[in-house]
Amino acid sequence: MRDNDNILELSKLNPDYMGFIFYDKSSRYVTQTTPTLPDSIMKTGVFVNSPVEFIIDRIDTHQLRAIQLHGNESVEFCKYLKTVLHNTQIIKVFSIKDDFDFTKLTAYEPYVDYFLFDTKGKLPGGNGYTFDWSVLKNYNATKPYFLSGGIGIESLLNLKDFFNLPASEKCIAIDVNSKFETAPGLKNIELLKKFKTELAAVNLI
Numbered sequence: 001m002r003d004n005d006n007i008l009e010l011s012k013l014n015p016d017y018m019g020f021i022f023y024d025k026s027s028r029y030v031t032q033t034t035p036t037l038p039d040s041i042m043k044t045g046v047f048v049n050s051p052v053e054f055i056i057d058r059i060d061t062h063q064l065r066a067i068q069l070h071g072n073e074s075v076e077f078c079k080y081l082k083t084v085l086h087n088t089q090i091i092k093v094f095s096i097k098d099d100f101d102f103t104k105l106t107a108y109e110p111y112v113d114y115f116l117f118d119t120k121g122k123l124p125g126g127n128g129y130t131f132d133w134s135v136l137k138n139y140n141a142t143k144p145y146f147l148s149g150g151i152g153i154e155s156l157l158n159l160k161d162f163f164n165l166p167a168s169e170k171c172i173a174i175d176v177n178s179k180f181e182t183a184p185g186l187k188n189i190e191l192l193k194k195f196k197t198e199l200a201a202v203n204l205i
């Protein structure tokens with residue numbers, strides 16, 4: 001998110017996490033100062049193959065409490081981050097096209113707090129497409145995960161079905177983005193409110 005009034009307005013909906021993109025090729029790239037958020041919201045920085053110094057600088061400048069690694073960050077990179085970041089959650093993202101080899105997650109498990117599964121597309125994130133969530137039936141890691149990629153208000157029934165499947169057992173969050181925007185980085189608060197109400201109505205939150 002980029003617009004401070006929009007950020008503060010959205011924070012009133014009390015999401016668990018709010019994301020700020022620190023990837024200079026994204027139309028959502030954050031270059032401005034960002035407001036302090038309520039303690040209940042994890043302010044999250046999204047990075048794509050960024051150097052450690054850049055990540056630490058953004059954590060300090062924006063008081064980030066979580067980082068979402070959206071590039072090809074290695075196990076060694078995550079291991080190093082875990083040793084230098086003490087109070088920052090690490091969310092490692094993997095993008096899925098058709099199938100996914102979940103065994104590759106094992107080596108990351110000791111060094112990350114969560115995994116996030118997004119849809120593989122032209123851009124490292126924010127593509128607006130869903131992947132076939134049924135691949136998550138093969139999820140065999142122990143860490144909880146976030147579900148992401150093209151989730152919109154029209155996804156409600158699919159989400160309801162998904163959360164009835166064993167594949168969703170370790171899914172603790174859904175991550176939404178472009179389907180709730182009026183412009184890149186500018187969220188449609190009314191649509192998000194509606195989504196939240198509809199999720200609550202089917203007991204998904």
Ligand SMILES: O=C(O)c1ccccc1NCC(=O)[C@H](O)[C@H](O)COP(=O)(O)O
Nearest residue numbers: 026070124125126127128149150177178
């Ligand atoms: O949103 C971006 O511009 C972006 C750019 C580079 C890396 C990650 C990015 N977004 C990360 C997200 O967590 C998105 O919420 C996720 O990719 C889902 O986006 P969407 O498919 O638009 O719902």
